[in-house]
Amino acid sequence: xxxxxxxxxxxxxxxxxxxxxxxxxxxxxxxxxxxxxxxxxxxxxxxxxxxxxxxxxxxxxxxxxxxxxxxxxxxxxxxxxxxxxxxxxxxxxxxxxxxxxxxxxxxxxxxxxxxxxxxxxxxxxxxxxxxxxxxxxxxxxxxxxxxxxxxxxxxxxxxxxxxxxxxxxxxxxxxxxxxxxxxxxxxxxxxxxxxxxxxxxxxxxxxxxxxxxxxxxxxxxxxxxxxxxxxxxxxxxxxxxxxxxxxxxxxxxxxxxxxxxxxxxxxxxxxxxxxxxxxxxxxxxxxxxxxxxxxxxxxxxxxxxxxxxxxxxxxxxxxxxxxxxxxxxxxxxxxxxxxxxxxxxxxxxxxxxxxxxxxxxxxxxxxxxxxxxxxxxxxxxxxxxxxxxxxxxxxxxxxxxxxxxxxxxxxxxxxxxxxxxxxxxxxxxxxxxxxxxxxxxxxxxxxxxxxxxxxxxxxxxxxxxxxxxxxxxxxxxxxxxxxxxxxxxxxxxxxxxxxxxxxxxxxxxx
Numbered sequence: 001x002x003x004x005x006x007x008x009x010x011x012x013x014x015x016x017x018x019x020x021x022x023x024x025x026x027x028x029x030x031x032x033x034x035x036x037x038x039x040x041x042x043x044x045x046x047x048x049x050x051x052x053x054x055x056x057x058x059x060x061x062x063x064x065x066x067x068x069x070x071x072x073x074x075x076x077x078x079x080x081x082x083x084x085x086x087x088x089x090x091x092x093x094x095x096x097x098x099x100x101x102x103x104x105x106x107x108x109x110x111x112x113x114x115x116x117x118x119x120x121x122x123x124x125x126x127x128x129x130x131x132x133x134x135x136x137x138x139x140x141x142x143x144x145x146x147x148x149x150x151x152x153x154x155x156x157x158x159x160x161x162x163x164x165x166x167x168x169x170x171x172x173x174x175x176x177x178x179x180x181x182x183x184x185x186x187x188x189x190x191x192x193x194x195x196x197x198x199x200x201x202x203x204x205x206x207x208x209x210x211x212x213x214x215x216x217x218x219x220x221x222x223x224x225x226x227x228x229x230x231x232x233x234x235x236x237x238x239x240x241x242x243x244x245x246x247x248x249x250x251x252x253x254x255x256x257x258x259x260x261x262x263x264x265x266x267x268x269x270x271x272x273x274x275x276x277x278x279x280x281x282x283x284x285x286x287x288x289x290x291x292x293x294x295x296x297x298x299x300x301x302x303x304x305x306x307x308x309x310x311x312x313x314x315x316x317x318x319x320x321x322x323x324x325x326x327x328x329x330x331x332x333x334x335x336x337x338x339x340x341x342x343x344x345x346x347x348x349x350x351x352x353x354x355x356x357x358x359x360x361x362x363x364x365x366x367x368x369x370x371x372x373x374x375x376x377x378x379x380x381x382x383x384x385x386x387x388x389x390x391x392x393x394x395x396x397x398x399x400x401x402x403x404x405x406x407x408x409x410x411x412x413x414x415x416x417x418x419x420x421x422x423x424x425x426x427x428x429x430x431x432x433x434x435x436x437x438x439x440x441x442x443x444x445x446x447x448x449x450x451x452x453x454x455x456x457x458x459x460x461x462x463x464x465x466x467x468x469x470x471x472x473x474x475x476x477x478x479x480x481x482x483x484x485x486x487x488x489x490x491x492x493x494x495x496x497x498x499x500x501x502x503x504x505x506x507x508x509x510x
Contacts, residue, residue, distance in 0.1 A: 027196050039434050040065050043444040058442035062474050064462040065444045067242075067406045069312025072465035074376065077311050079369045080354045083109075084316075087118045087350045101363040109350050118346045124339040126154025126320070127346065130353040134320050137356035142285040153321050153334075154352065156344040158270060158303040161321035163193055164337055165301045168330060169234050169266055170199045179230035181222060183214070184452035185409060185459070187242040187270070191452070200230035205454060208411065211400045212246035216255045223263060235265040237283070240404035242270075243451050243461035245384075247404040253286045261298050269302040280404060284324065300324040306351045308406070310376045312465075318348030318355075380406065383464040383471050390475040394482050406463050409448065412482070414458050415489040430458040436485065441477045 040063075046054075047061040063071070070076065079102060086092050086106035093103050112129045114120035125131065128149075135149035155161035170178045179200040182190045194201045204222035206212040214237070226232050237256065240247045248256075260267045269283045283302060288295045306318035326334070358373075359365040384402035391399035396413035414422075414429045422432035428449035437443050437460075448459025466474060 027198055039431070039438060039444060039446060042435065043438055046438070046442070056442065057440060061438075061442045061444055062466065062470065063444045064466065064474060065446045067308060067463050067465065068314050069307075069406070069465050070314065072463065073467050073470070074312050074465060075372070076313070077369065077372050077376075079359055079365045080311055080313060080351055082365075083354045084347060084350050088347065090116070099364045101359055101365050105354065105357065106350075109353060113346065118350065120346070122154070122343040122346050122349060124335060124341075124343055126152070126344065127349050127353075130154060130349050131320075133353050133357045134322075138284070138322060142282050142288070145282075145285050145288040147284075147322065151323050151326075153323065153338065154344045154349050155303070155305075155319040155321055156341075156348065157307060157317045157319045158305040158321075159189055159319075160341075160344065161301070161303045161319060162189065162268065162270065164334065165266075165268060165321070165323075166193050166197055166199070166234070167337060168334060170197045172231060175229060175231070177230050178234065179226045179232040180234040180236060181219070181226070181232060181265070182236045183238060183241070184454075185241075185243050185448065185461075186236075186452055187238055188450060190236055200226070202226040202230070202232055203452065206241065206244060206246075208400065208454070208457070211403075212241055212244040212409075214248055214252050214256060216252075216259055219256070219259055223259075232263070233266055234268060235260050236268045236270070238270045239283070240280075241407075241409075242405060243407045243409040243446075243448075243459075244400070245402040245405040245407045245409060246400065247280055250281045250286060253281055253283055254290060257283070257287050257290060257294060257298060261294055266299045267301070269300060271302055271304045284322070287324075297325060299326060301326075306348060306355060309355055310373050310380075311351075311355055312376075313351050313355075316348040316351040317345055318350075318352035319344070320352060379468065380464065383466075383468055384408075386468065386471060387462075387464050387475065390472075390479065394479045396486060397482060402464060406465055407461055408464060409451075409459050409461050411448075412458050412460065413486075415486065418485070418489040421489075430460060433458070433485065434460055437478065437481055440484075441481050443474055443477060443481075 043061050043063060043065070046056065050056060050060065082098055082102040083105045086098060086102060087109055090106070090110060092098060093106065108129055109127065110116045110118070112127045113122065131152040131154065132149045134152045135147040138147035139145065153161065155164070166180070169180075172178055177200050179202045180190070180194050181202040181204055182194070184203045184205050191201060202222050204218050207215045207218070223232050235256070257267070259265075267283070283300065287298055287300065301321055301323045303321045304319060306313040306316050323331070323334070359369045387408045388399050388401055391397050391408065391410045397410050399408055399410035402408050412430065412433060414433055418432060419429045422429040425432065428447060430447035430449050434445055434447045437445065445460040445462040448457075448461065451461060453459055464471060
């Protein structure tokens with residue numbers, strides 16, 4: 001990296017730096033975040049080279065590594081942008097270009113902002129009317145299950161809320177140190193946060209052979225094993241799965257909540273629902289239906305953001321969390337902790353408000369909003385099906401259905417010679433695979449080793465966000481690459497069965 005320095009005639013007078021890799025906080029060194037890791041850095045280098053005229057066997061880098069909807073070409077929802085624009089520049093409230101329902105929402109948000117300006121700080125918990133709208137939305141979503149706006153906290157994306165709750169939960173030393181149960185494969189935010197906070201990571205493995213279902217026996221195994229060296233206190237759930245894309249069944253959710261109740265675990269539920277192309281169950285609603293003994297006792301924090309819904313508004317960094325059954329004194333400590341970062345971006349809070357308070361059927365923006373939302377969701381459903389279909393047509397690739405998220409996490413067969421080559425280069429086999437995929441095709445995906453996976457299995461995560469046309473090109477290129485990869489390392493290729501086992505098969509596609 002180039003650094004701005006002033007030349008000196010006496011280099012010996014340059015003193016040692018205070019902050020070096022030797023003095024760096026070791027918890028920072030331990031943090032890893034595969035979604036923006038070495039493959040993505042390499043992709044950026046290649047992309048800059050292409051712009052400068054460097055010849056490659058492809059004309060563009062296709063970044064399928066991160067769920068950044070708008071960067072992949074998804075169009076913003078007009079109504080969201082209208083309301084946020086009105087909030088940012090209130091002079092537009094006099095413009096006939098903007099519909100009345102957008103103006104009414106903007107005026108309501110601005111009335112709760114200091115000086116009627118989005119540029120003022122909000123309360124640390126968030127703008128009051130936005131918190132109330134979120135509570136109303138949750139009550140409606142859960143068909144009348146009550147939501148108290150005092151339990152709603154606006155956050156800078158979901159990540160901010162997750163980190164805040166983990167900070168409250170992590171304590172103790174040695175065998176009393178807090179253990180955090182996370183699904184494997186997992187979103188790297190969790191492992192990074194656990195490393196940063198020096199908590200104990202407890203892996204529980206999702207059942208790939210059963211469409212990445214959460215198995216209660218596996219939870220119990222992980223919990224009992226961890227009790228020998230830490231105090232398990234937290235159970236993290238990602239639903240729909242990231243990177244795996246599955247949606248948990250109601251029966252599975254009931255079993256998980258019963259397990260958390262029995263073992264007195266704090267449940268952190270990351271709600272990544274983006275679509276309606278599968279049946280989706282709210283953890284809170286299921287908890288309510290299990291009866292007062294559960295609903296009034298299980299400590300549950302759920303997280304949502306503007307990034308992963310049909311809106312795909314990642315850059316606003318809007319989000320919220322709802323916290324149930326937290327001790328009142330601890331809740332005061334949470335507010336204190338949140339106040340240290342003053343408040344989440346108020347523009348992101350405005351965007352979050354529009355998402356939970358969209359146009360109603362009688363309002364002027366309803367028709368356009370419904371059309372745009374349906375277009376996004378229909379496209380996602382089509383691309384989910386297309387991805388599963390094409391990947392499963394490739395010998396040695398097995399992809400579970402993408403049920404309710406924007407990711408696929410296919411298992412790939414890597415021949416032993418490729419595994420040996422990767423080991424000689426001190427890299428994971430699926431890292432070698434993804435690196436070669438990038439260098440030969442320009443396709444950037446994330447190796448499964450960055451998310452965690454069962455020993456001896458290999459995967460990659462890709463988003464399904466590119467346009468249908470570009471996604472089809474991506475998948476066909478990936479198919480051609482995989483067959484070349486197998487040819488290069490020339491081993492009999494196994495079929496990956498629904499049980500996740502290998503059996504011999506022809507190298508040629510059907």
